[in-house]
Amino acid sequence: MEKKYDLLIQGSRVICPASGIDGIRDVAISDGKIAAVAETILPSAAAKVTSAAGQIVLPGLIDTHGHIYQYVTGRFGLDPDMVGVRSGVTTVIDQGGPSCMTLPGFRKFIVEQSETDCLAFLSAYLVGGLEGHFYPNLYSPDGVDIDATVRSANANKDIIRGIKGHAEIGGFARWGIRVMEMAAEIARQTELPLYVHFGTLWGLPESGANGEDADTIIERVIPLLKEGDVLAHPFTRHPGGFVNREGEVHHIIQRALDKGLKVDVGHGSHFSYRLARKALDAGVVPHTLGADMHGYNTTVPEKPAPAGTPEEHYDDENHPFKGQARFSLTQAMSSMMALGLSLEQVVPMVTTAPAKMIGKTDTHGALIVGRKADVTVLNDLRGRFVLRDNEDNRVIAERLLQPAFCLRAGKRFDADSPILPVAVAA
Incomplete structure (x- = not known):
């Protein structure tokens, strides 16, 4: 039979x-x-x-914040299948690894050669997701080409499902809001969501903050954004996130949610249980749950440095993204449940909501x-x-x-x- x-x-x-x-x-x-x-x-x-x-x-889990452009993005890029199918995740969205210049390589060597379904939010910067904390000057307005990035995104919408930009004190201290304005324009012209990193990333220039206040960044960026754009790292331990230095959730967040903006956890090395508790108590419940694993916050056993990598790029004592030694999207789900969210609240964050975020509700998340x-x-x-x-805060998960x-x-x-x-x- x-x-x-x-x-x-x-x-x-x-x-x-x-x-x-x-x-x-x-x-x-x-x-x-x-x-x-x-x-x-x-x-x-x-x-x-x-x-x-x-x-x-x-439904197959969707990780809305991965770093899987292996080798091209230096230590940031992890093996796609290690983060994906071998961790129980069927779709991983690389956040800002490829750019309009490097996207062909992402398609050829990541998308086409991985068992995991690999998609991306295209970097607003010409260099893409290189190790920007070492080379912040690559991320100035001169490093953005709006027309070229729009053309690239529009020609590759089968794998490009959004645009990635950064709103953080290091960039604002160097160049003000101009780079974010350019990223928002790329997202507007492509009609794709803009995923915005909040919280310190590149560090301040030698001249200091140049009059910029990290607590004002979010209120200046949100007016640039459109419905469906994504605010990332709401629970960041770094300045410039949802919780200000006085320990209060920024007054503009609720207005942003009412405007139709979305929130992605972007767990990674930014996540703080202490600040997450404050935001959740204020009613800020994320829509999606990106794990944000990369080679600086995830220890890969016996992973050698790629040939030619500068020694400081593999200095585990001093790099700025120290975090979990081992991590996964399901561990991030457990974190949210330990903070009081139910399984029934968390499951949509890794299924239906990310499918909607990437405009693939007809193929993903069900x-x-x-x-x-x-x-x-x-x-x-x-x-x-x-x-x-x-921050080495600890919670007990049942x-x-x-x-x-x-x-x-x-x-x-x-x-x-x-x-x-x-x-x-x-």
């Missing part, structure tokens, strides 16, 4: 906000697509059956019959676990999500990434 399905994932809690499913379901896969989602599917109908009892099945079988299966650990941020495996277009990948964190019992 010919089997109707290639694979049956059986008996798990299935959560799919896009289709309103939350309950024990079976999920059947055939020819790399979702073939059925039902309360009961006969095992005899499938060539292979995988029990997922006690696990959670979600377990719908006929769509490609991008599926993530998570272990749901219960107990008392220690989570820490980059629930820890860890990836078990994922399917990318129906192909299975076990969660064997060397950067996945190990549960630490309290």
Whole structure:
């Protein structure tokens, strides 16, 4: 008897906000697509059956903030599949790695050669996401070509789903708001969302802040933005984020949300439980949950420095982005739950909301019959676990999500990434 399905994932809690499913379901896969989602599917109908009892099945996770332009962006760029399918994440969006100059390489060597679905927000800067903390002068207004970047984005919208810009005190102290104005114009002309980094990045020039106040940056940038643009790093420990130096959430944030702007966690080395608590208490709940892993905040075991890399670029004691030794998108999900958000609040942040952010709700973020079988299966650990941020604040999580495996277009990948964190019992 010919089997109707290639694979049956059986008996798990299935959560799919896009289709309103939350309950024990079976999920059947055939020819790399979702073939059925039902309360009961006969095992005899499938060539292979995988029990997922006690696990959670979600639409393939979407990481809205990755750094995966390996080698071209120096130490920032991690292996796409290590961050992606080997960490239970089916789609990773590189934030500002490629530029209009380097995008062909991103397509050829990252998009076309990775098992993970790799997309990008195109850098507003000609040099893209090089190690800007070493070379900040590359990111001046002279390093932006609006017309060239617009042409590049418009010609590559299959993989370019937005524009990346930076609003931080180092850039403002050097050049004022001009670079952000140019980035906003690129996003306007391409009709793509602009993803804006807030919080210190490049550091101040030798001449100091030049009269700039980090706490005023956000109120000057928000008027430049349009509905659907994204404010990143709301919980940053660095000056210039949502929480000012007096410890108060900036008064303009609610107006920005009312205007239709979105918020992405951009966890990485910026995240602070202390400041996240303040923002959440003020009603600022992020829409999406980017992990923001890169080679400066994620330790890759036995990863040698690429040939020719300056020694200081691999100086773990002094680099400005020290953070998690091991990290993952599911660890970021656990962080948000430890801060009081429910699983039901967090799941849309890595499924339906990012699919909307990148304009791909018709292909991503849902377990719908006929769509490609991008599926993530998570272990749901219960107990008392220690989570820490980059200020070394610690919280106790009673629930820890860890990836078990994922399917990318129906192909299975076990969660064997060397950067996945190990549960630490309290």
